[in-house]
Amino acid sequence: MCLGIPGQVVEMHPTHEHLARVDVSGVGRMINIGLLEDENVVPGDWVLIHVGFAMSKIDEEEARLALASLQMMGEAFTDEVEALMTSPTTMTTGPTTRGDGERWEF
């Protein structure tokens, strides 16, 4: 839970300014970038992802470093990446529909 996983922003969500599609180890995932609202995140930027949120903007070198460090952690890292990859929130492509039919959006 304490790990920050690096990812590269691929595209911004067309209608939700606080969402972005991010490439994490070759897989596209939807990440909340609301905490970086003032930092002008654009496609190509690298971010550190923590529990589904982009926590900070980093440069490419730092992303490589962070990834190399994480890979050395073994199970703790693979568990965290698996959790990220299978999280319903990051797998969403956008708005979802609420159980009672009302439109509900992240």
Place this chain on the structure above:
Amino acid sequence: MKFVDEYRDPVAARSVVARIVDLAGDDHFKFMEVCGGHTHTIYRHGIEHVLPEGVELVHGPGCPVCVIPMGRVDDAIAIAETPGVIFTSFGDMMRVPGSKGNLLGAKARGADVRFVYSPLDALRIAVDNPDRNVVFFAVGFETTAPSTAITLLHAREQRVTNFHVFSNHVTIVPPIKAILESPDLRLDGFLGPGHVSTVVGNRPYRFVPEKYGKPLVTAGFEPLDILQAIVMLLLQIRQGRCEVENQYTRVVRDEGNPRALQILAEVFELRPHFEWRGLGFISQSALRLRPEFADFDAELRYAVPGVRVADPKACQCGEVLKGVIKPWECKVFGTACTPETPIGTCMVSSEGACAAYYNFGRVHREVAVTLGRSR
């Protein structure tokens, strides 16, 4: 991967270690790394074995899983066992023992306990299950708390009424202060935490040099980052300086993340006091939901026991968390207490000092050789 190699380069490490040996001379220094991520790097790379004997690293309370007291785990289990509740938690918290077992045990007994990656997953479960009440077990320092805060803002915006947060978020500065005031520990400086500082910045640490006369250097997570931060601490001491410095400028800015701090302040307020495992009650050291978010506060909604439970007698997590003893000096380390069947929290999380030492301590001598020096 040139850059990575640079940070793992044995030749570079050797020259930094030589600098440390030179600066330390015959004196003895005790530095505390506050952050669990640093503890992990230190053991993973055998850093303690490349340092001269006069430079000792003490592992602090910076693992949010490790500092949750048993009473709060009991409270979590009580909520989880309330009929109709779906209890959601980060995976790390599932095996943390309370006085009568852990959340996995509650799940085995029939409670609906689910592991989530993000607080947003918990909110989604609430939306998908309008007939059930969903509680999120929120833990973490200022690194994680903004994510819970944003999730609560979403929940309010979307008028989700079946989502509640059991907040155990803690703040980084008060435990540092508590350690500085602890009579059984003499420290010469701190390695400041990495990720949490991306949120809070470096300014909140100024009291460390100003009030307590100890230097603090915010450090990155690579072995060379740690070694360089130790050089910076020793240089301050040798040059008669005492200040907050930033070794991790690649990521941490002095002002932190103002947006995240603003969202935190909007949703959370400081509790008058909160119990920390091993450190006892520390005033204004944890976050609870502001009255405006009372409808989302699990503590107001559920009857939690709220009873303080003393740690098991055999467990010395408290001394480990304060850096008074090393993990392997604990009586139950590696025997009664292992990562598979932890007694104390330090053995549960991979960033806990005991688990880190248990996993890597036995191999770190060989790793240390690749870093250039072994003693």
